[in-house]
Amino acid sequence: MRRIPGAARGYILCAVVGAGSCALPAVRPGADTPWTTVALLAGLYALCEAPGRCPFLGRMLGGSVPVGAGSFFPVLLAAALLLPPAGAALAAVPGALLARVEQRPGGVRRVWRAARLSLAAGAASGAAALCGGPAALAAPALPYALVPACAAALTFCLVVAALDGGILATAERVPVRAAWRGLLPGSLGPHLVHGLAGLMTAVLWRSPYGPPAALFVLLPMYISCWVFAQYHREQGAHRSTIRALVQAVDIKDRYTRGHSERVGRASVLIARELGMDEDRLEVLRFAGILHDVGKLGVPTRVLRKDGPLTQEERRVIELHPEYGHEIVRGIGFLGEARAAILHHHERLDGSGYPYGLAGRQIPEVARVVAVADAFDAMTSTRSYSRARPVPTAVEELKRCAGTQFDPRMVRALVRALDRHGWETAVTADEPAVPPRPLLGRAALPAQPKGAPAAGSHGGRGGAARHRRGG
Secondary structure, rough: OOOOHHHHHHHHHHHHHHHHHHHHHHOOOOOOOOOHHHHHHHHHHHHHHHHHHHHHHHOOOOOOOOOOOOHHHHHHHHHHOOOOOHHHHHHHHHHHHHHHOOOOOOOHHHHHHHHHHHHHHHHHHHHHOOOHHHHHHOOOOOHHHHHHHHHHEEEEHHHHHHHHHHHHHHHOOOHHHHOOHHHHHHHHHHHHHHHHHHHHHHHHHHOOOOHHHHHHHHHHHHHHHHHHHHHHHHHHHHHHHHHHHHHHHHHHHHHHHHHHHHHHHHHHHHHHHOOOHHHHHHHHHHHHHOOOHHHHHOOOHHOOOOOOOHHHHHHHHOOOOHHHHHOOOOHHHHHHHHHHHHOOOOOOOOOOOOOOHHHOOOOOOHHHHHHHHHHHHHHHHHHOOOOOOHEEEEEEEEHHEEEEEHHHHHHHHHHHHHHHOOOOEEEOOOOOOOOOOOOOOOOOOOOOOOOOOOOOEOOEEOOOOOOOOO
16 A cells, blocks of 8 residues: 555645534534435435446446546535535535545545545535525526536536645645646536536426436436446556557566566656646656567567677667557557657757657657656666666766757656655566665665666667667
């Protein structure tokens, strides 16, 4: 289980206390809380979320059971229109605690989600009340109810985005300037649609037919959630495709086993420091993971050769970016990652391969992967070279900045290492050495005199070339 940073624990505790304060007025003596409506809406939301944790329903629907608290926000927005703030805050709790959790620690994530949704539902109810929500629902003309419904949806979206940005900054250690970027624009449209569905539920709830009529809103909700689940299944298939390609490379080139995953991780660290959007972070991760997929087209005897490479063998190795680009050319979801696979061995001074691009001619994603690739090559122990300490590798990257690497990418990696640290690893089929310390701590003994430089290629020093093409 990954350790939760202290700042994140404090942030979650503050959210829980805030949610409790929001819900507290509902249980005070003399409070006129409509407990029947609270219980029905809380049960309805919990019923919507519960199938995501039911293996039987998952098998019946081919693994496409709607999951995620965001799938059923219309129920919470209906609660915001029908209940006072304290009641709406309470209605969100059971379903949030029951919803499926994909990552550990599950208990903490459920508590955080319950607090987050409770605060958002309470704030949305307050906004709807300020816009005359109860009176608008009772009005004969439906358009009057659009104002409180939109106010509730907008407030709900703002609170969720604000809280999500804070947890990214504290738990994931995303830079503060980038933590909230894109959260509000990306969720505003869906939340407004959820607000309309919540309005439909609330209107039917207040109609002469009563709460049972509101259940009819569940059908289109479940259809939309099923479509959303299909999208996630497609994303899962994408990840499986990538894993299969990486495993094939690892099997063929045992000297760099695990290298691809670490380059993907380092690429994301750099991209986050540069403030790239979340969509591009995923592209950079794919690019880092698949940057050496072209090794599948290189003869195994060349990849596994222990001695120096001949000129001919070096030329064969230098074809692997083009081989990789051909392999992934038809995989549409990779997007910019294909350019990174093709150009990650280009150099800023134009002396790289395969096309000798220079400066800004090299795609930005390729410049990111180039730095991540060289860094991991230098800090990983392989059969033909020992790892360099992290500070030594960083100094080598700085020395080559401006000629081989984009200085902006190097600076971003240095900031990310200062923030997160880095643990190097053994990538060859040999016993592991003790874990490497994080940046800034005591480094390992220096590389033995006469040993080939990690990341060298054919005698060119430092990070100039990777001996095995990656």
